[in-house]
Amino acid sequence: xxxxxxxxxxxxxxxxxxxxxxxxxxxxxxxxxxxxxxxxxxxxxxxxxxxxxxxxxxxxxxxxxxxxxxxxxxxxxxxxxxxxxxxxxxxxxxxxxxxxxxxxxxxxxxxxxxxxxxxxxxxxxxxxxxxxxxxxxxxxxxxxxxxxxxxxxxxxxxxxxxxxxxxxxxxxxxxxxxxxxxxxxxxxxxxxxxxxxxxxxxxxxxxxxxxxxxxxxxxxxxxxxxxxxxxxxxxxxxxxxxxxxxxxxxxxxxxxxxxxxxxxxxxxxxxxxxxxxxxxxxxx
Numbered sequence: 001x002x003x004x005x006x007x008x009x010x011x012x013x014x015x016x017x018x019x020x021x022x023x024x025x026x027x028x029x030x031x032x033x034x035x036x037x038x039x040x041x042x043x044x045x046x047x048x049x050x051x052x053x054x055x056x057x058x059x060x061x062x063x064x065x066x067x068x069x070x071x072x073x074x075x076x077x078x079x080x081x082x083x084x085x086x087x088x089x090x091x092x093x094x095x096x097x098x099x100x101x102x103x104x105x106x107x108x109x110x111x112x113x114x115x116x117x118x119x120x121x122x123x124x125x126x127x128x129x130x131x132x133x134x135x136x137x138x139x140x141x142x143x144x145x146x147x148x149x150x151x152x153x154x155x156x157x158x159x160x161x162x163x164x165x166x167x168x169x170x171x172x173x174x175x176x177x178x179x180x181x182x183x184x185x186x187x188x189x190x191x192x193x194x195x196x197x198x199x200x201x202x203x204x205x206x207x208x209x210x211x212x213x214x215x216x217x218x219x220x221x222x223x224x225x226x227x228x229x230x231x232x233x234x235x236x237x238x239x240x241x242x243x244x245x246x247x248x249x250x251x252x253x254x255x256x257x258x259x260x261x262x263x264x265x266x267x268x269x270x271x272x273x274x275x276x277x278x279x280x281x282x283x284x
Contacts, residue, residue, distance in 0.1 A: 012166075015204040015236060055239065056259045064252040064277045065095075070264065071255075072122060072244070073097040073271040075106075076219060082109050089113035089121075095275050099151060101267060103127065104144040111148025120150035125176060128220040130155030130190070134172045138179035145183055152176060153186040153244075155218060158193055161202055169202070173209035184212035186244055186265075189233075191216045192223030196232060203236035213265065217247030224248025227261040234262030252277040 061067060073095075075088045085106045090113060092100045100110045101122040110121040123144030126137040141152050154176045160168040177185050187206040191199055206214050214233050216225040224247025233243050245258040246267030252274050255266050268274055 011208055012201075012204050015207060018236075018238065055234075055262060056264050058256055058260045061256060061259070061279065064275050064279055067252060067255050067259075067266070068096040068271075068275050069098055070259065070266050071097045071271045071274065072099045072101045072246070072265060072267045073119070074101040074219070074246075074267050074269045076101065076103060076124060076127070076269075078103075080106065082106070085109045086113055089119075091272055092119040093117045095272065097271055098265065101153065104140055104147070104149070107144050107147040107149045121148050122151040122153055123147075123149035124188075124218075125152055125154040127153075127155055127188075128218040130157050130188070131159060134175035137172065138175040141176050141179045141183075141185075145180060149183065151184050151186065152180045153188055153215060155188045155190065156202060156206070158190060161194070161198055161205075166201065166205060169205050170209050173206055173211060177210040185210075186213035186215045186242070187211045188215045188218055188246075190218055190221045191226075191229045192221045192247075199229065199232055200236050203233050203241075207237050207241050211241065213242035213244050215244035215246050215265075215267065219247045219267070219269070221247075225258055225263075227257055230258055230261035230263050249274070252279045 056070060073088055073092045075084060085102055086109060089100050089110045092114065097119050099120050099122045100114060101124065102110050104123040104125065107121050107123045114121060125140045125144065126132045137154055144152065157169055157172045160172065173187055189199060189202045194202065203214050214237055216229055217223065225245035230243060230245050237243065242265055243263050244265040244267055245263040249255055249258065249266050249268040250270045255274055256279055258266060
């Protein structure tokens with residue numbers, strides 16, 4: 001094994017070791033460990049993107065409307081029309097959501113409506129399966145950014161992860177990170193398809209490849225965001241990388257539980273209902 005490959009393996013092992021210590025402190029299961037064999041990895045490179053990764057203080061959220069700055073207002077239905085995108089973007093302006101998350105074909109429309117607003121457009125890349133060539137994902141990211149995207153959410157290569165082809169997973173993420181620089185990239189793990197061990201490895205690879213966030217789900221796979229998964233993901237990436245809870249977030253109380261677990265961004269299509277709801281102070 002080359003010295004560069006050994007360095008990359010060492011980095012991954014360090015990340016997972018750090019996660020193990022954090023998990024022990026939180027009394028979370030220790031079953032998620034990095035497999036011994038990491039095949040032909042690339043050498044690590046420093047992250048390209050710096051973005052807000054600070055954890056949210058739930059005590060600062062006194063009413064449901066306070067959740068708005070942490071929400072990616074999402075419309076990813078394949079049948080979505082331009083007028084639907086306009087409506088969602090106008091809602092983001094009205095309620096103060098962080099972003100509007102759409103398929104790449106709708107980015108230009110979202111960007112036009114959001115011009116001058118605090119909310120920015122997100123494009124999803126390689127969505128929803130992640131089973132595209134890295135070059136295709138990188139090209140889609142570049143085109144989406146030219147159309148106005150200011151964040152990119154990509155789906156990782158699940159098959160490569162499950163085959164323990166970690167070099168391919170790293171290259172896939174890295175291709176999008178480099179194509180998007182300096183725009184932040186979130187890596188969608190699709191946690192419903194993964195074991196805890198695979199979630200740990202996916203988070204470690206995402207961090208090593210320079211991702212700004214790791215994200216739970218597309219909303220099109222099995223399951224969605226859970227407190228357990230958010231705690232696990234936060235334990236792996238530490239405070240240097242953001243964690244986005246996406247999939248099945250439908251109420252203000254759901255949102256606060258996920259923020260308490262370590263998320264600092266929420267993906268939701270029920271955003272208006274969330275910020276229009278009620279939060280029980282008993283949960284603090």
